[in-house]
Amino acid sequence: MFAVIMCGGSGTRFWPTSRRQRPKQFLDITGKGPMVVETCNRLSGLVSDEEIILVLGAEHLEEATDLFKGREIHMLAEPVGRNTAPCIGLGAIYAMHLGCNGAVAFLPADHFIANPSRFLKDLRMAGEIADAGGIVTLGIVPNRPETGYGYIRRGQGQIDVGGEPAYRVSKFVEKPDIEKARSYLTSGEYYWNGGIFVARPETILKEMAKQLPELYKGLQRLADVLGTERFGTELKDVYGALRGISFDYGIMENTREDVYVVPSECGWSDVGSWASLYELRTSERDRAQNLADGETLLIACENSFVSGNGGRLVACLGLKNTLIVDTADAVLVADLNRSQDIREIVDRLKETGKDRLL
Amino acid sequence: MFAVIMCGGSGTRFWPTSRRQRPKQFLDITGKGPMVVETCNRLSGLVSDEEIILVLGAEHLEEATDLFKGREIHMLAEPVGRNTAPCIGLGAIYAMHLGCNGAVAFLPADHFIANPSRFLKDLRMAGEIADAGGIVTLGIVPNRPETGYGYIRRGQGQIDVGGEPAYRVSKFVEKPDIEKARSYLTSGEYYWNGGIFVARPETILKEMAKQLPELYKGLQRLADVLGTERFGTELKDVYGALRGISFDYGIMENTREDVYVVPSECGWSDVGSWASLYELRTSERDRAQNLADGETLLIACENSFVSGNGGRLVACLGLKNTLIVDTADAVLVADLNRSQDIREIVDRLKETGKDRLL
Numbered sequence: 001m002f003a004v005i006m007c008g009g010s011g012t013r014f015w016p017t018s019r020r021q022r023p024k025q026f027l028d029i030t031g032k033g034p035m036v037v038e039t040c041n042r043l044s045g046l047v048s049d050e051e052i053i054l055v056l057g058a059e060h061l062e063e064a065t066d067l068f069k070g071r072e073i074h075m076l077a078e079p080v081g082r083n084t085a086p087c088i089g090l091g092a093i094y095a096m097h098l099g100c101n102g103a104v105a106f107l108p109a110d111h112f113i114a115n116p117s118r119f120l121k122d123l124r125m126a127g128e129i130a131d132a133g134g135i136v137t138l139g140i141v142p143n144r145p146e147t148g149y150g151y152i153r154r155g156q157g158q159i160d161v162g163g164e165p166a167y168r169v170s171k172f173v174e175k176p177d178i179e180k181a182r183s184y185l186t187s188g189e190y191y192w193n194g195g196i197f198v199a200r201p202e203t204i205l206k207e208m209a210k211q212l213p214e215l216y217k218g219l220q221r222l223a224d225v226l227g228t229e230r231f232g233t234e235l236k237d238v239y240g241a242l243r244g245i246s247f248d249y250g251i252m253e254n255t256r257e258d259v260y261v262v263p264s265e266c267g268w269s270d271v272g273s274w275a276s277l278y279e280l281r282t283s284e285r286d287r288a289q290n291l292a293d294g295e296t297l298l299i300a301c302e303n304s305f306v307s308g309n310g311g312r313l314v315a316c317l318g319l320k321n322t323l324i325v326d327t328a329d330a331v332l333v334a335d336l337n338r339s340q341d342i343r344e345i346v347d348r349l350k351e352t353g354k355d356r357l358l
Numbered sequence: 359m360f361a362v363i364m365c366g367g368s369g370t371r372f373w374p375t376s377r378r379q380r381p382k383q384f385l386d387i388t389g390k391g392p393m394v395v396e397t398c399n400r401l402s403g404l405v406s407d408e409e410i411i412l413v414l415g416a417e418h419l420e421e422a423t424d425l426f427k428g429r430e431i432h433m434l435a436e437p438v439g440r441n442t443a444p445c446i447g448l449g450a451i452y453a454m455h456l457g458c459n460g461a462v463a464f465l466p467a468d469h470f471i472a473n474p475s476r477f478l479k480d481l482r483m484a485g486e487i488a489d490a491g492g493i494v495t496l497g498i499v500p501n502r503p504e505t506g507y508g509y510i511r512r513g514q515g516q517i518d519v520g521g522e523p524a525y526r527v528s529k530f531v532e533k534p535d536i537e538k539a540r541s542y543l544t545s546g547e548y549y550w551n552g553g554i555f556v557a558r559p560e561t562i563l564k565e566m567a568k569q570l571p572e573l574y575k576g577l578q579r580l581a582d583v584l585g586t587e588r589f590g591t592e593l594k595d596v597y598g599a600l601r602g603i604s605f606d607y608g609i610m611e612n613t614r615e616d617v618y619v620v621p622s623e624c625g626w627s628d629v630g631s632w633a634s635l636y637e638l639r640t641s642e643r644d645r646a647q648n649l650a651d652g653e654t655l656l657i658a659c660e661n662s663f664v665s666g667n668g669g670r671l672v673a674c675l676g677l678k679n680t681l682i683v684d685t686a687d688a689v690l691v692a693d694l695n696r697s698q699d700i701r702e703i704v705d706r707l708k709e710t711g712k713d714r715l716l
Binding site: 016297299300310312313314315316317318319322324326327328329330331332333334335337338341342344345348349354357 | 699
């Protein structure tokens with residue numbers, strides 16, 4: 001099996017730790033090393049380094065080269081970000097170029113998996129279905145009525161792979177409101193869409209030819225020059241002319257047949273916010289449910305998350321549900337329950353020209 | 359009139375801005391310059407620089423010398439702090455040594471006065487009463503049932519000085535509970551004890567001879583060598599052997615006669631905590647009652663006090679009643695209503711040997 005790691009994007013939700021030059025996927029926010037490295041490492045046993053293709057932003061190529069020094073991982077730098085459909089298409093033609101004749105797993109670089117062996121088992125199962133021509137998505141079994149994710153509804157068709165069930169997909173569903181999310185949870189027919197897909201490159205390209213013909217044409221141009229000096233120039237031309245579109249929206253939502261979901265209980269989290277990271281690290285909290293990194297001093301605080309890695313003491317007194325993130329040039333203090341609104345701060349910094357802090 | 363400015367003490371309540379080496383009286387926390395300088399400046403018109411005696415800790419002599427460069431202010435360095443009674447005694451003998459033959463005002467270096475001209479008028483009145491042999495204290499007219507201050511109860515005897523009333527003191531009262539504080543406020547007979555006294559040095563020394571004979575003896579030893587080379591050595595000996603005692607407790611509470619209170623509505627505040635400073639600077643707050651200094655960015659915050667003078671951005675999101683003080687080597691985040699408990703942080707730093715942050 002090959003793997004295409006989607007490593008683009010410059011998430012703002014972990015500001016001030018994440019910056020344009022060091023987005024979330026390059027940060028060690030879970031304590032297991034930079035997320036993209038962990039994403040590659042957890043594949044070992046299923047995918048070798050030479051079968052991994054990292055698709056990333058050109059501005060992060062140097063950082064990634066450093067991180068993977070001495071490893072045979074392939075890297076493809078996108079000249080501009082165009083969302084996941086072009087990224088997956090590029091990964092697909094590159095995997096074929098490298099001689100891949102089976103399934104490819106397409107994986108976001110910045111997700112957390114609590115149970116990697118379970119995850120590999122599910123990927124392997126998805127690979128078997130994909131080898132036979134399907135597009136397979138991992139469906140994360142929900143444990144709460146989450147409104148922040150899209151959902152996948154399973155349909156009637158069930159297939160068994162080694163005794164475990166997979167399902168035909170009935171439909172992809174947008175982020176629900178809380179009532180819908182509750183009904184999804186109780187129905188048992190819905191899974192979180194973690195953005196993890198497995199398919200043979202030919203399958204992907206065939207769907208793209210049908211549903212995104214312009215993208216397909218561009219990919220054909222690129223496939224012709226792969227491995228030649230002209231690739232870089234062509235890539236700039238093709239990407240420059242493409243419109244950004246997600247693989248979910250551009251392909252998955254309209255694909256009628258041969259789309260499957262493999263239910264997965266691998267302890268997945270997209271770690272989409274500081275609050276989500278706080279949830280993830282339950283076992284590291286103190287009795288008052290405080291989570292503290294770095295040089296900190298907490299007195300009479302509860303349910304707070306203090307990241308004191310700015311090289312100075314962070315002293316806290318009488319706080320509740322508070323998030324503090326200290327860095328060398330900026331310190332964030334926020335209501336932990338509002339950590340998804342941090343982009344408002346980043347927006348304001350952009351508006352006021354404080355680019356040095358972005 | 360002479361003035362003795364009591365500039366000792368290493369308040370911890372403004373940590374992390376205040377430190378051992380730079381206690382509150384040397385900080386510019388009200389935006390009018392270092393408090394001790396402002397305390398001296400507001401006396402101009404009543405007391406000339408040559409009539410000002412600064413009594414301070416030896417460790418702050420250099421800082422003070424810098425602050426008052428080019429001015430003829432006298433400085434006396436205490437080898438160790440022994441509370442206000444010895445400090446006032448030392449100021450008294452030094453004022454006599456300098457030729458003072460009238461009243462001396464004894465003033466804390468770290469208080470705020472909103473209305474300096476009213477303050478000088480009240481001091482002048484106190485000076486007239488003191489010239490005739492009384493010990494006079496300014497009684498701050500209370501505007502709220504404050505439990506954090508001691509009170510002065512006025513007695514029956516009233517004297518008029520230029521049409522304004524002063525009163526004999528009935529008694530000095532400890533910090534009350536909230537019910538008592540409310541009754542004090544409504545009675546109209548109680549004033550806050552701001553620790554501001556006016557008296558002739560001879561009057562002070564006479565009372566000390568009666569009530570604190572050991573201190574008096576020490577002061578006599580010092581008076582004998584004032585202006586000689588032996589003064590420094592004697593001062594160390596005398597202070598080393600003294601017990602620390604406040605002027606309130608050691609003298610004022612037991613003086614039976616000739617103690618007066620001059621009611622003062624000078625807009626006094628002891629600025630005893632960050633919360634008290636926040637109260638003081640009402641007019642500088644924004645519509646949501648936030649007060650922000652330095653490079654800050656506040657989104658959806660209210661009733662918060664953000665001091666971003668640590669050379670980095672302080673970004674705040676969704677905070678209420680929160681205090682943030684950023685400095686180069688420490689940042690404090692606290693419930694603004696608990697700012698009087700900051701000493702707990704300082705105590706903890708001492709216990710854990712983090713002296714560099716004290």
